[in-house]
Amino acid sequence: MTVTHDTGSATAKAAPSISQRRRRSVAGNAWRGFVKAPFSAKFGMVIIAVYVLAAIFAPMLAPYGEAEVVGAGYQPWSWQHLMGTDQLGRDLFSRLIYGARNTVGVALLTTILSFALGGGLGLLAAIAKGWIDQVLSRIVDALMAIPVLIFALLLLSIFGTSLVNMVLVLAVLDSTRVFRLTRAVSQNVVVMDYVEAARLRGEKLPWIMRREILPNIMAPLVAEFGLRFCFVFLTISALSFLGLGLQPPTADWGSMVYENKMLITVGRLTPLLPAGAIALLTVGVNFVVDWFLHKTSGLKE
Amino acid sequence: MNDNAKPSGTRTKGDVLLEVRNLQIEGESDEVWRPIVKGVDLTLKRGEVLGLIGESGAGKSTMGLAAMGYARAGCRISGGSVVFDGIDLLSASEETRRKMRGTRIAYVAQSAAASFNPAHKLMDQTLETELREGKRGRAEAEKDAIELYRRLRLPNPEEIGFRYPHQVSGGQLQRAMTAMAMTCRPDLIIFDEPTTALDVTTQVEVLAAIRDIVDQFHTAAIYITHDLAVVAQMADRIKVLRYGKSVEEAPTREMLTNPREDYTKSLWSVRKLGKQEQPGGEPVLQVKNVTAAYGNAVRVLSEVTVTVPRGRTVAVVGESGSGKSTLARVITGLLPPIQGDIVFNGKSLPPALKERSADTLRRIQMIYQMPDTALNPRHTVYETIGRPIEFYRGLTGAKKEARISELMTMIEMDDSYVDRFPGELSGGQKQRICIARALAAEPELIICDEVTSALDQIVQEGILQLLMRLQRELNVSYLFITHDIATVRAISDEIVVMFQGRVVQQGPKTQVLSPPHPPYTELLLSSVPEMDPDWLTNLLARRKVQPEAMKAGDR
Numbered sequence: 001m002t003v004t005h006d007t008g009s010a011t012a013k014a015a016p017s018i019s020q021r022r023r024r025s026v027a028g029n030a031w032r033g034f035v036k037a038p039f040s041a042k043f044g045m046v047i048i049a050v051y052v053l054a055a056i057f058a059p060m061l062a063p064y065g066e067a068e069v070v071g072a073g074y075q076p077w078s079w080q081h082l083m084g085t086d087q088l089g090r091d092l093f094s095r096l097i098y099g100a101r102n103t104v105g106v107a108l109l110t111t112i113l114s115f116a117l118g119g120g121l122g123l124l125a126a127i128a129k130g131w132i133d134q135v136l137s138r139i140v141d142a143l144m145a146i147p148v149l150i151f152a153l154l155l156l157s158i159f160g161t162s163l164v165n166m167v168l169v170l171a172v173l174d175s176t177r178v179f180r181l182t183r184a185v186s187q188n189v190v191v192m193d194y195v196e197a198a199r200l201r202g203e204k205l206p207w208i209m210r211r212e213i214l215p216n217i218m219a220p221l222v223a224e225f226g227l228r229f230c231f232v233f234l235t236i237s238a239l240s241f242l243g244l245g246l247q248p249p250t251a252d253w254g255s256m257v258y259e260n261k262m263l264i265t266v267g268r269l270t271p272l273l274p275a276g277a278i279a280l281l282t283v284g285v286n287f288v289v290d291w292f293l294h295k296t297s298g299l300k301e
Numbered sequence: 302m303n304d305n306a307k308p309s310g311t312r313t314k315g316d317v318l319l320e321v322r323n324l325q326i327e328g329e330s331d332e333v334w335r336p337i338v339k340g341v342d343l344t345l346k347r348g349e350v351l352g353l354i355g356e357s358g359a360g361k362s363t364m365g366l367a368a369m370g371y372a373r374a375g376c377r378i379s380g381g382s383v384v385f386d387g388i389d390l391l392s393a394s395e396e397t398r399r400k401m402r403g404t405r406i407a408y409v410a411q412s413a414a415a416s417f418n419p420a421h422k423l424m425d426q427t428l429e430t431e432l433r434e435g436k437r438g439r440a441e442a443e444k445d446a447i448e449l450y451r452r453l454r455l456p457n458p459e460e461i462g463f464r465y466p467h468q469v470s471g472g473q474l475q476r477a478m479t480a481m482a483m484t485c486r487p488d489l490i491i492f493d494e495p496t497t498a499l500d501v502t503t504q505v506e507v508l509a510a511i512r513d514i515v516d517q518f519h520t521a522a523i524y525i526t527h528d529l530a531v532v533a534q535m536a537d538r539i540k541v542l543r544y545g546k547s548v549e550e551a552p553t554r555e556m557l558t559n560p561r562e563d564y565t566k567s568l569w570s571v572r573k574l575g576k577q578e579q580p581g582g583e584p585v586l587q588v589k590n591v592t593a594a595y596g597n598a599v600r601v602l603s604e605v606t607v608t609v610p611r612g613r614t615v616a617v618v619g620e621s622g623s624g625k626s627t628l629a630r631v632i633t634g635l636l637p638p639i640q641g642d643i644v645f646n647g648k649s650l651p652p653a654l655k656e657r658s659a660d661t662l663r664r665i666q667m668i669y670q671m672p673d674t675a676l677n678p679r680h681t682v683y684e685t686i687g688r689p690i691e692f693y694r695g696l697t698g699a700k701k702e703a704r705i706s707e708l709m710t711m712i713e714m715d716d717s718y719v720d721r722f723p724g725e726l727s728g729g730q731k732q733r734i735c736i737a738r739a740l741a742a743e744p745e746l747i748i749c750d751e752v753t754s755a756l757d758q759i760v761q762e763g764i765l766q767l768l769m770r771l772q773r774e775l776n777v778s779y780l781f782i783t784h785d786i787a788t789v790r791a792i793s794d795e796i797v798v799m800f801q802g803r804v805v806q807q808g809p810k811t812q813v814l815s816p817p818h819p820p821y822t823e824l825l826l827s828s829v830p831e832m833d834p835d836w837l838t839n840l841l842a843r844r845k846v847q848p849e850a851m852k853a854g855d856r
Contacts, residue, residue, distance in 0.1 A: 055792060074593040192668045192674050192677075193671065193674045194675055194677040196635070196673065197667065197669070197675060197738070199635075199652070199654065200633055200634075200635070200661060200662060200666075200667055201663075201688070201692060201742070202657075202659045202662045202692070203692070211680075212677055215677070215679035215680075216677070216678065217677055220681075278847055
């Protein structure tokens with residue numbers, strides 16, 4: 001009996017040092033969390049994993065090059081070209097895989113930037129209060145007054161359509177939403193006694209932001225990250241569709257829909273494939289976000 | 302009907318009104334149903350008041366709700382029977398049960414402030430059930446409500462109903478809620494800790510009002526509380542619950558004089574904790590003529606002077622709003638005073654937190670009322686205690702771990718708790734971790750802001766004993782802010798009585814606690830419930846002779 005139980009219980013073993021025990025419990029919690037996840041969340045995680053793998057290993061998985069012309073335009077589906085070719089005769093399946101790398105990569109980078117900017121300033125505004133909060137909040141209000149897509153189009157036509165410009169413009173515009181959320185959730189935490197205790201200890205602003213408040217607002221921020229990622233992703237695709245996003249010959253799902261749109265008129269499904277890829281990832285991310293929110297917010301019913 | 306308080310126990314008892322047999326209730330956590338109430342029997346006659354006592358988690362409130370045939374979300378009644386006046390509430394239809402609630406069985410919740418809808422006037426909420434039932438017209442019902450307000454001794458009964466909940470005090474709200482419960486003249490009222498959130502001075506009023514009205518209308522009641530002295534005033538019989546089981550049950554007087562079970566005896570003995578008063582020595586902290594205000598308008602402290610000697614405990618007592626906690630904020634530098642001086646170890650401290658050195662901050666530590674909000678829920682015990690060690694002493698690695706172990710031993714817990722998050726600890730353990738966090742800084746003065754008021758009595762005793770032991774060993778001083786006189790008696794050397802931002806009286810414990818008292822101290826001290834079941838009756842009789850003392854409490 002005791003032999004079989006030995007592996008399972010930490011207390012049965014000789015007392016490990018304080019720091020050893022801490023590491024084990026963190027890893028254990030993460031694994032238990034995954035095992036308990038419902039089917040929809042696991043499904044979402046699988047989708048995300050597939051996309052990530054496709055993005056990382058694109059050159060190995062794709063049968064042809066990203067911009068390589070391999071035959072006539074608008075070829076139907078065949079074993080040689082699984083999803084046919086586009087208007088210039090490039091292999092659509094290969095472009096779809098490379099598109100994962102470009103579209104998802106750019107969207108991820110933009111979202112990370114927007115969270116670093118909006119999250120950092122939101123925390124600062126919540127803790128500092130007073131005029132800093134007022135100035136930041138009014139700037140954000142002004143930026144939010146203009147619809148994102150139109151504002152982005154305007155800025156991109158002023159600064160020019162390069163990849164760097166697009167990432168920066170979208171990151172700044174999107175950070176306004178992140179700012180508002182971070183500020184709101186931080187304000188609930190700032191009034192807690194433990195934050196006051198940290199102040200009384202003499203802790204400086206960076207510690208209070210990073211160690212006292214950030215861990216307590218992670219759940220809504222992570223959930224928001226998933227949602228914002230989807231929005232950024234869709235905005236990039238929309239910009240690409242309008243010709244202001246990623247520039248050819250870079251493969252991008254938004255512009256792929258645009259390039260092949262006339263095939264719809266002859267009843268072929270090809271242009272829907274990149275659109276489907278966008279939709280599937282959005283759904284997958286949302287499943288995971290829903291589960292995460294449910295788990296961390298204590299919503300039961 | 303006469304308005305005089307009659308001693309309980311003289312009322313005539315009728316036939317059986319409520320009979321609970323072998324009640325079992327389960328609660329869900331992590332998709333597993335665990336028993337909360339494990340087979341409790343309860344019998345209540347017409348006009349009888351039963352006191353249900355026990356620690357938090359004993360299943361008192363769950364039992365109280367089950368008496369209405371109700372289980373709150375996440376709970377289910379899994380066995381037994383609840384028969385109210387011949388009707389089996391558990392097998393009756395939801396419609397039947399809903400009709401009974403509010404009309405024949407009423408419920409008065411702990412926090413009236415949270416139970417009233419802030420958007421409607423008191424009168425509208427008082428009459429809601431009655432008008433829905435359509436027994437009486439509105440004008441008649443209003444007249445009756447005003448009569449109830451009068452009997453519950455609410456000030457201005459004619460017009461108080463036309464105020465919104467935020468326009469009346471907590472004690473008045475609790476009485477208004479009792480009036481609401483009374484409108485349909487129910488046969489049974491369940492009071493769930495109705496005075497726990499109130500100051501002692503206000504509590505007396507509410508207790509007297511509840512007892513009179515229950516008496517006058519011959520209503521049966523279940524009175525749920527964790528405060529023995531309170532239940533001794535209210536109940537004819539007392540039932541002690543623990544871990545969802547009945548420990549013992551007896552008529553009030555018998556229970557108080559002759560408890561049979563060990564657990565009951567331990568409950569009874571808690572209040573006997575005491576400390577020999579020691580004379581003060583060299584002062585650690587002197588607060589000199591401090592006046593403080595929030596913004597420019599509201600003055601919260603006026604010329605307050607307090608001295609804390611080294612290695613001693615100074616208790617600051619007063620009701621909510623008396624400026625006790627503001628005093629703590631001024632001392633710590635969170636609220637710089639308008640005028641006056643904070644002198645620490647003979648040196649004047651900079652008024653604002655930002656201007657104080659890390660070493661000054663280290664010497665003054667604070668322990669909070671609610672350990673739940675005082676500990677960062679995302680930091681393990683290791684991080685919580687380890688941070689001040691690292692921050693003030695610069696210790697890391699093995700030295701830090703050794704110090705954490707040492708502190709854990711000091712607070713009578715062991716190393717196995719260090720990886721836990723606050724959510725995995727009990728209330729008492731959390732408060733111990735807060736104490737360890739304060740001790741980690743090796744302070745000379747610890748400000749304790751109502752540190753025991755959120756805890757059960759037995760847990761309270763443990764925390765107080767720990768604080769007293771630590772003082773003996775470490776010679777640390779405490780500024781102990783509390784509204785609980787029993788705690789003050791137990792641990793203090795000196796007492797400061799505050800009222801509306803001013804110090805009313807201060808001096809050594811025995812001097813402050815022995816007569817003659819200034820009027821406010823008298824009111825405060827006499828309002829503390831005692832275990833004697835005749836205490837409330839005697840107190841009210843005494844106050845009737847000196848009605849001006851009563852006025853100060855009726856706010």
